[in-house]
Amino acid sequence: MYNPLMQHRGHVEAIQAHLGDYKRVRLISMVTFTNRCRISVDPAVRYVQSDELIIYDHELVETILRKTERLESEVPETVYKEQDIQAIFEMLSSANSTDPQIRAEHMEKAKGIK
Template sequence: MFKKILSLFKTQPELANQITASASALPSTTTIPPRMVRSKRKKKAEGDWTRQPEEPSTADQLIGLPSQYKVLNDLLVTNPKSRSGYSQIDHVVIGPRAIFVIETRNLTTGEIRGGRREANWSVSSSRVKMYNPLMQHRAHVEAIHAHLGDYKRVRLVSMVTFTNRCRISVDPAVRYVNSDELIIYDHELVETIQRKTERLETEVPETVFQEKDIQAIYALLSSVNSTDPQIRSEHMEKAKGIK
C-alpha cells in the first residue's frame, strides 16, 4: 500500500513536464506591437479619400459670370506715381454698367477692424497694422482709369476681397453694394458684382455699354498690359513690401 502511494508522488513531475510541453506547442497569441497599428492608421489617413477639395481661385470664380462680362487677370500697367513705374492689378471685370477693379488678399486668420477713412486697420492675429486696403487699392483704380482712352467716364468700382477664414469687422458702409468701394469675402465676389450691376441698372436705366463698348475696353486694357517677364520681375522686386 505504501509503495502505491509513493509511486503517485513520483509521477507528478512527469505530468507537469507533459503540461508544459503541450502549452509550448499552442499557437502564439502575442499582441501586435502598437507601432504596427499606428503605421496602418497613418497609411489609411493619407489615402486619397481624405483629401479636401481645393478652393477655386478668384479667376476660376469669375468664369461663372454671365457672358456679357469680360475678365482680365493679372494686369501690369504703367503708373508714373508708383515706386516701380507700374501697377499690378489682380483682376478687372468689364460689365454692362461698370468696370470692377479687384484686389485679392490672402489673409487666412484673425479679425480685421477698421474704418473707411482710417489710414491703418488692425488684424487680431498680428501686432502689425494693415494699411487701409481701399486707400492702397485706389492707386490701382486710378491706373486703370488712366488707360481707358475715350471711356474715362465709365463707372469704376473698387473691390478688395479676403478669404472666409478671417473675419471682416470693418465700416458697414464698405460692405453694402451701394458703395463704389467694397470690402467682401472672396466667395461673395461673383454675387456682389451681379448685385451691384442690378443696382446700377435701377439708377441708370439706359444701357451704359453696348457689347461693342465692352469689347473695346477689353481690347484697350489688354493692349496696355505688360507681359514682358523682365519688366514684371523688376516690378516685383521694387514693389516688395508694398502690398
Template sequence: MFKKIWSLFKTQPELVSPLTDSVAASALPPVTAIPPRLARSRRKKKKSEPDWISTPQEPTTAELLLGLPSEYKVLNDLLVTNPKSRSGYSQIDHVVIGPRAIFVIETRNLTTGEIRGGRREANWSVSSSRVKMYNPLMQHRAHVEAIQAHLGDYKRVRLVSMVTFTNRCRISVDPAVRYVNSDEMIIYDHELVETIQRKTERLETELPETLYQEQDTQAIWNMLNTVNSTDHQIRAEHMAKAKGIK
C-alpha cells in the same frame, strides 16, 4: 534524532534554481516586440486620411469669375504703366468689364484673424498680427486710377473698387464698405460673383441710361489687354521695386 532532523529537511519547498527558471521562461511563447521605427509608421498611418475624404482645393478668384454671365469680360493679372508708383507700374489682380461698370479687384490671402478698421482710417488691425495693415481700399485706389488712365474714350465708365478676403478670416470693418451701394467694397472671395451681379442690377435701377453694349465692353477689354505688360523682365523689376507693398 537523526530521522527527525532528516524529516524537517524533506518538508521544505524546493528552491528554483536560476537555470530552471530560465528554462521555464523559454517554454512560454515569445512576445513579439514592434521595432520603434515600425511602431511610428503605424501611428502615422492611423492619422493619415484616405484621398477620397481629403479637403478639396478652393477655387481661385480667376476660376470664380468664370461663373459670370457672358456679357462680362474678364482680365487677370494686369501690369499697366503708372508714373505715380514706385516701380512705374501698377499690378492689378483682376478687372471685370460689365454692361454698367468696370470692377477693379484686389485679392488678399489672409487666412486667420479678425480685420477691423474704418473707411477713412489709414491703418487697420488684424487680431492675428501685431503689425497694422494699411487700409486696403486706400491702397487699391492707385490701381483703380491706373486703370482709368488707360480707358481712352471710356474714362467716364463707372469704376468699382473691390478688395476680397478669404472666408477663413473675419471682416469687422465699417459697414458702409460692405454694401453694394458703395463704389468701394470689402467682401469675402466667395461673395464676389454675386456682389458684381447685384451691383450691376443696382446701377441699372439708378442709372438706366449707362448701358454699354457688347462692342463697348469688348473695346475696353482690347484696350486694357493691349497696355498689359507681359514682359518677364519688366514684371520681375516691378516685383523687386514694389517688394513690401501690393
C-alpha cells in the same frame, strides 16, 4: 506685409489712367478676403451702394448679383455700344504688360508698399 487695399487702389488708379476717352466709365472695385481674415474697414465699403467693396469670399457671388441688379435699376439701358466696350478692352489689354521681367520688377516694387 504690404497693404492689399493700398495695392488695389493703385491698380484702380492705373486702370483709370489708361481709359483715354472713356474717363467717365464707372468702375466697380471689389476686394475679397477669406474668413481667416478679419475685415476692419469703414462699414460703408461693406454695402452694395458703394463702388469700392471689401467683402469675404463667400459673399462674392451674392454681392456681384446684388450689385448688378442695383446698377441695372439705376441705368436700365446699356450705356456703351459694343464698339466702345471693345475699345476699352483693347486700351486696357495694351496697357497690361506680359513681359516677365517687367512683371517681376512690378512685384518687387509692390513689396515696398506698406
